[in-house]
Amino acid sequence: MTQPPQKPRASAVYAGPGREAESLLEQLADSAMDNAYYDVDRExxxxxxxxxxxxxxxxxxGFSITVVTVQSRNDRPATxxxxxALIDNIxxxxxxxxxxxxxxxxxQVEVQSLSNGAVTPTRATARDELNxxxxxxxxxxxxxxxxxxxxNSGDGVISDLDVQLVVNGLWMSGAEAIDVGGNRxxxxxxxxxxxxxxxxxxxxIPEPIVIQAIGSQSSLERQFRVSPSGRYLENRSQMSGIRWTIERRDNVQLPAAPAKRLKIRHASPQKRGGS
Structure with a gap:
């Protein structure tokens, strides 16, 4: 700032008490806006x-605010x-x-179709499985x-030989399947x-020993009674007192034999035309 022009100061001429007071007032008025004020204002x-x-x-x-705003706008499309992309992947x-x-x-449909169209077992195969x-x-x-x-003493006890003879007699009489005490x-x-x-x-096998056979009821019963096994049981009953009964029964159910009983370890099919 430029300083205002300073007024010329009156010379200090002593003119008595009244004039001196008047001169002092003029000096105060002139110095009220001096250089010190302008120095402070300038500082x-x-x-x-x-x-x-x-x-x-x-x-x-301003630059920081602009960068943050732009970055926020750029990140939104990326998100x-x-x-x-995640939705598309799912x-x-x-x-x-x-x-x-x-x-x-x-x-599954194809497998079922093939199973239904598979060659059914022949009558011979079914009989082999049964036997x-x-x-x-x-x-x-x-x-x-x-x-x-x-x-239950002496010859009056049922033996394994008795059971074997009964089973053999049933096979000879035409039984198709036999079960002894729940064992096929x-x-x-x-x-x-x-x-x-x-x-x-x-x-x-506990007593009574139950032997079941599937086949023609009338034929099985008749042929067994007249077979050597039937005559043997009748003789044992008279001589040793064993007891036995035979009856016809409808819907006899026999289980399949365990898999381990179906394994053949030594026998093999005979070759046709072989010696």
């Missing part, structure tokens, strides 16, 4: 460096793209899963029960004595 104004710093600070703040996996499920169902004890069977037949003589008989079945008891396929 209160910001310096050029301060103005520059303030301008730079405002500029930096949307990632979200859409949808694609669902389509793959649906496709595989459809393929699985088609294969081997490989399948459970049911049908009309007869049931024979064996009991030891009262007192096969080509490898064993009927043996074990102490004072009897085992079939190594399973202990």
């Amino acid at each position: 209160s104004e910001p310096s050029p460096a301060s103005r520059t710093f303030t301008f730079l600070a405002i500029l930096l703040l 949307e793209l990632e979200r859409q 949808q694609a996996r669902r389509e793959i899963l649906d496709s595989r499920q459809t393929r699985l169902e088609a294969l 081997a004890g490989a399948v459970a069977v049911d049908g009309d037949g007869i049931v024979i029960e064996l009991r030891s003589a009262p007192g 008989l096969t080509a490898t079945s064993a009927i043996r004595a074990a102490g004072e008891g009897i085992t079939v396929n190594f399973n202990s």
Whole structure:
């Protein structure tokens, strides 16, 4: 700031008490706005460096706000793209899963169709399975029960030989399947004595010993009674007191033999035309 022009100061000429007071007032009036005031006013104004710093600070703040705003706008599309990509990925996996499920169902239908169209077992094959004890069977037949003589001593006790003879007699009489004490008989079945008891396929059989056979009821009963096995039982009953009964029964049910009883370890089919 420029200083206002200073008024010429009056010379201090002594003119008595009144004039001296008047001269003092004039000096006070002239010096009321002197250089000291303008110096203080000049010091209160910001310096050029301060103005520059303030301008730079405002500029930096504005730049920062602009960057944050732009970055926020740029990040939003990226987030949307990632979200859409995730949705597309899930949808694609669902389509793959649906496709595989459809393929699985088609294969199941195909397998079922092939199973239905497969060659059915021949009559000979079915009979072989029946004779081997490989399948459970049911049908009309007869049931024979064996009991030891009262007192269970000496020759009056049912033996493994008695059971073997009855089974052989049933086979000879035309039985198609036989079960002894819940054990289906096969080509490898064993009927043996074990102490004072009897085992079939190594399973202990309690009395009364129940022997079931499937076949023609009338034919089985008639032929068994006149067979050597039937005559043997009748003789044993008269001589040793054992008891036995035979009866016809409808819907006799026999289980399949255990798989281990169906394994052939030594026998093999005979070659046709071989010596």
